[in-house]
Amino acid sequence: MLIVMKFGGTSVGSAERIAEAAQLAIHEAAKGHRVVVVTSAMSGITNQLVAAAESAARGEWNPQIRDQLYERHARVAEDLIADPDIRQAALETIARRLDRVEKLCYGLSMVHELTPRLLDVISGMGECLSAPLLAGAIASRGIASHAVEATELIVTNDRFGAAEPIMDLTRERCQAWLQQVTADKILPVVTGFIGATVEGVTTTLGRGGSDYSASILGASLDADEVWIWTDVNGVMSANPAEVPEARTLREISYSEAAELAYYGAKVLHYKTILPACRQNIPVLILNSFNPTDPGTRVTLTGRPSSRGVKAVTSIRNVSLVTISGRGMQGIPGIAAKAFAAVAAEQANVLMISQASSENNLCLVVGSAEASRVVRSLRSALELDLLQGHVDDIIQDDSVAVVAVVGDRMKGTPGIAGNVFAALGTSGVNVIAISQGSSELNISLIVGENDAADAVRSIHRAFRLDQPSQP
């Protein structure tokens, strides 16, 4: 079996954690499986790199940052890699990469302009620092291993900060590379999060994107399984930080996993599922702090639950954009113009809702994109505003989206009623609702301060803390 194994930031957050990650990879390789490891940056490092780039762009580059980053990685190398040659090689690689970060930040502090392209080079460096440590840990345990930069493997477009893979080129490179590492009997450690354009310019796949890297590589290598090692026992019925009684879902479908990730379940990057799903590759979410737990298995059919609802998530940092006007009724094309304007901004729309009176149209977009979207809507609907068909376009940043997800919700009557009853009992006011045509998801807009209560009350109402009957 070929397994792509991805380790998240906390799973490689210290010498001890990296040693455990190395052990988990070696353990599978020892059973005769071929293993390709994908690693995140050590926990906190990507944030530090982003902050360093941003402060450098304000003219405040602090050279001590380089030393701090070097110290943290070097201390880990000392504790982790017993073989002095392997350790020295890892340390040299890390020092070279940090020299590059330092030079880039120094340049930034002169020009005061941080482009998305430059931010990708700097923020993507964390994985290039952790990969030599994990590969070194594996190698010093007697298994040949190399750190590999994903810029050699994952070819992407040039949408810096949220690059998309070009799958046919990526597959070509991955297949040739796999032959080589298999022939050389290498257990490779690939950097997550990054890729490169056809011209070789570094890109990143978006924050939390190492999960997506694993799935892209899994698909391109025709892996049998993709394993995501993280710090919880799999995908749970709610965010355990918000709902302590949340429980692990043992098996969910690709569509449930995609929907949960899209609506805020941080345990998976929201784009992770698609490449694996296209090739029907199972994705396992496992806890590196509790590796004997079976975690969650994501498959084509999942294991349907008799309750219909499997999980509830929430997503914050979103804005509600409302286009309203009594004159909107019966005027064709306002919605079409509005969606074209939003699409032109490349904004992700999380939710759309229109009252049957047609007096208003609500959209939920990420807060970072909201002002741009409102500006674009004002310009696209200028004539309708002048003619009074549209009265106003307003933005409300104090909202959250709560999503209730489950494949079997389709055809199970009464679910929406139970959701509203639960929210009513808890005194949560619902601002708007939308049900996708898939009937896999009911999403609601609530006030940001009500989101945690909304999630907990829905979790309770559907008794998601109890095991479900198939």
Ligand code: ADP
């Ligand atoms: P990693 O560093 O391994 O990529 P992340 O921090 O990105 O890990 O994702 C794991 C975290 O996701 C968990 O610690 C948990 O707090 C959070 N989380 C949010 N929603 C869920 C959910 N439904 N199931 C499991 N974890 C969730």
Ligand code: ASP
């Ligand atoms: N290191 C990256 C981040 O923090 C990618 C990842 O960990 O998945 O966003």
Ligand code: MG
């Ligand atoms: Mg993550």
